[in-house]
Amino acid sequence: MGNVFDLIVSTLTQGLIYSLLSYGVYITYKVLDFPDLTVDGSFPLGAAVTAVLLTRGVDPYLAIPIVIAVGALAGLATGLIHVKLNVRDLLAGIITMTALFSINLQIAGSNLIIGRDIDTIFSAGPTMALLGSFSLIYRKLIISIIIAVLFKLLLDAYFKTRSGLLLRAVGDNSVLVTTLAKDKGSVKIIGLVISNALVALAGGIVCQEQRAFSITMGTGQVVFGLATVIIGMTLFRKLGFVKGTTAVMAGSILYKSCIQAAISMGMPANLLKFITAALFLVILVIGNQQKGGAKKNA
Amino acid sequence: MRRIAIALFIIVIAVVSAAGCGKKVPTIGISQYGEHASLDNCREGFIEGLVDAGLTEGKDFKVDYQNAAFDDAIASQIAQNFSSNNVALMLAIATPSATACYAAAEDKDIPVVFSAISDPVKAKLDSGNVTGTSDKLPVEAQLDLIRRLQPEADSIGIIYTSSEINSVSTIAEYEQKAAAYGFTIMSIGIMQQSEVTLAADSLISKGVDCFSNLTDNNVVGVLPSMLEKTREAGIPVYGSEVEQVKIGCVAAAGIDYFELGRQTGAIAARILKKEAKASEIPYETISEYGIYINSSALEEMGIMVPSDIADRAIEANN
Numbered sequence: 090m091g092n093v094f095d096l097i098v099s100t101l102t103q104g105l106i107y108s109l110l111s112y113g114v115y116i117t118y119k120v121l122d123f124p125d126l127t128v129d130g131s132f133p134l135g136a137a138v139t140a141v142l143l144t145r146g147v148d149p150y151l152a153i154p155i156v157i158a159v160g161a162l163a164g165l166a167t168g169l170i171h172v173k174l175n176v177r178d179l180l181a182g183i184i185t186m187t188a189l190f191s192i193n194l195q196i197a198g199s200n201l202i203i204g205r206d207i208d209t210i211f212s213a214g215p216t217m218a219l220l221g222s223f224s225l226i227y228r229k230l231i232i233s234i235i236i237a238v239l240f241k242l243l244l245d246a247y248f249k250t251r252s253g254l255l256l257r258a259v260g261d262n263s264v265l266v267t268t269l270a271k272d273k274g275s276v277k278i279i280g281l282v283i284s285n286a287l288v289a290l291a292g293g294i295v296c297q298e299q300r301a302f303s304i305t306m307g308t309g310q311v312v313f314g315l316a317t318v319i320i321g322m323t324l325f326r327k328l329g330f331v332k333g334t335t336a337v338m339a340g341s342i343l344y345k346s347c348i349q350a351a352i353s354m355g356m357p358a359n360l361l362k363f364i365t366a367a368l369f370l371v372i373l374v375i376g377n378q379q380k381g382g383a384k385k386n387a
Numbered sequence: 388m389r390r391i392a393i394a395l396f397i398i399v400i401a402v403v404s405a406a407g408c409g410k411k412v413p414t415i416g417i418s419q420y421g422e423h424a425s426l427d428n429c430r431e432g433f434i435e436g437l438v439d440a441g442l443t444e445g446k447d448f449k450v451d452y453q454n455a456a457f458d459d460a461i462a463s464q465i466a467q468n469f470s471s472n473n474v475a476l477m478l479a480i481a482t483p484s485a486t487a488c489y490a491a492a493e494d495k496d497i498p499v500v501f502s503a504i505s506d507p508v509k510a511k512l513d514s515g516n517v518t519g520t521s522d523k524l525p526v527e528a529q530l531d532l533i534r535r536l537q538p539e540a541d542s543i544g545i546i547y548t549s550s551e552i553n554s555v556s557t558i559a560e561y562e563q564k565a566a567a568y569g570f571t572i573m574s575i576g577i578m579q580q581s582e583v584t585l586a587a588d589s590l591i592s593k594g595v596d597c598f599s600n601l602t603d604n605n606v607v608g609v610l611p612s613m614l615e616k617t618r619e620a621g622i623p624v625y626g627s628e629v630e631q632v633k634i635g636c637v638a639a640a641g642i643d644y645f646e647l648g649r650q651t652g653a654i655a656a657r658i659l660k661k662e663a664k665a666s667e668i669p670y671e672t673i674s675e676y677g678i679y680i681n682s683s684a685l686e687e688m689g690i691m692v693p694s695d696i697a698d699r700a701i702e703a704n705n
Contacts, residue, residue, distance in 0.1 A: 099471055199549065202486050202509075226470075304578070308458075
């Protein structure tokens with residue numbers, strides 16, 4: 090039954106890579122309480138930059154910090170528009186997302202494909218030196234685990250710093266931040282910068298994994314991110330010791346698994362979204378009931 | 388942590404039970420980018436091409452058909468599903484599905500056969516264990532057809548999606564060849580489907596003599612509303628394949644996607660019978676094109692069809 094095992098491996102890989110996006114949405118939506126629509130633009134931004142860099146012969150590892158920086162700029166744009174120009178949160182995100190649509194096309198020219206003769210982080214020299222004995226799908230899994238766990242730990246560590254604590258305070262009780270004589274605007278900007286850096290990184294890794302950039306790949310990513318955050322928080326967060334980042338990582342894996350299960354069961358693709366919606370609803374309802382039960386017990 | 392583990396375990400079981408069936412009949416995984424008349428015709432032609440080559444469905448092959456509903460992330464998951472199930476062959480219809488299948492097959496030796504791709508070279512599908520058929524438009528035949536039907540026309544308006552690799556390379560060919568037929572091309576690149584009718588308004592106001600369509604998914608998707616505008620303005624629209632003529636384009640020099648699919652099926656049959664490897668078969672471009680006309684649309688525009696064209700043209704009218 091090697092084939093089933095392969096399927097699980099590649100589904101886990103997808104879930105792990107996309108969990109970077111979920112972390113990003115977790116920061117804005119859950120921690121900052123900021124519905125950030127920039128994601129639909131910053132995700133393909135990461136992919137566009139990656140595709141251009143790789144096809145021009147830039148080292149695939151070097152593409153990672155570049156993509157993070159570019160994504161941070163996208164978040165900075167939304168943050169400045171919101172804080173400095175006093176544009177409402179939703180609109181600020183929409184403005185950046187819309188602009189990014191053109192910027193992404195300008196960067197990439199058109200949809201781009203990374204040929205097999207070009208190395209990605211899954212096939213470049215250093216990777217092969219360390220993991221050369223594994224087949225490609227396992228290399229992809231191992232690297233995805235490393236990246237997803239590394240950024241989870243970095244984020245967890247960040248949330249414990251002064252800046253991270255302020256970030257959480259803005260979402261929970263912004264008055265407190267003001268009384269601490271801190272500017273909540275700049276805290277929001279920092280949150281948006283980190284969030285979109287992660288989202289663009291997700292786009293970049295997806296692009297390296299799939300060897301393609303398409304202008305439409307951002308469509309629906311905000312919804313995906315929100316769904317994974319809510320699924321993760323609903324199902325796992327009430328276990329006190331599970332960190333928010335762990336919960337959304339699990340949410341992302343769960344979401345991708347549901348889609349893969351639907352495909353494997355031969356669900357007609359036109360119904361996939363509906364099935365996803367139904368699953369989403371079921372999970373939320375279960376989560377709510379458990380929450381009610383917990384209260385009664387207490 | 389334990390709950391997470393349990394949840395993941397349940398999913399694993401679900402996937403296992405869903406995917407676990409390993410019969411001996413080789414499976415062909417068909418990944419189609421979305422439901423779309425031309426792409427559907429292509430798929431049906433493909434099956435017929437296999438049958439023509441003497442293969443029987445259920446005995447020599449079985450089909451696992453999936454479509455991605457025009458979602459790239461789903462196209463990629465479909466491809467991984469095929470790869471994990473070790474299908475005997477993947478048929479990918481349209482560029483995004485093809486690149487996804489080819490990427491998923493990277494470390495396995497699963498042959499990928501594509502169809503309905505205009506530019507396999509640009510899509511990097513011209514080497515490796517991959518082959519198929521290209522639906523490159525017969526641009527010169529189309530220009531010739533427009534010249535014959537509208538001897539007085541000077542300009543052709545074309546709306547295309549600037550991010551589609553297929554459309555960009557076809558526009559370049561149009562611009563290069565139009566002068567030889569005495570046309571100038573007025574093209575507008577769009578990014579989203581909602582911009583198509585705006586672009587049509589703009590070209591109408593600039594006074595184009597006719598429109599010509601590519602196989603651009605965004606434009607084809609809203610063709611009926613575009614045709615409403617052009618009909619009002621009295622400007623004929625030429626299609627690029629039979630389905631577009633059926634819904635109201637005046638004529639088209641285009642390929643028949645069913646035939647394209649059949650040609651693709653013949654290639655796949657050679658691979659399945661182990662007569663050749665995909666890497667040894669160069670991709671094919673369909674050389675045959677048909678002329679399709681819609682008499683009622685032509686009449687409405689007051690266009691007379693020369694008798695030699697009328698003789699070979701196929702009426703496509705719903």
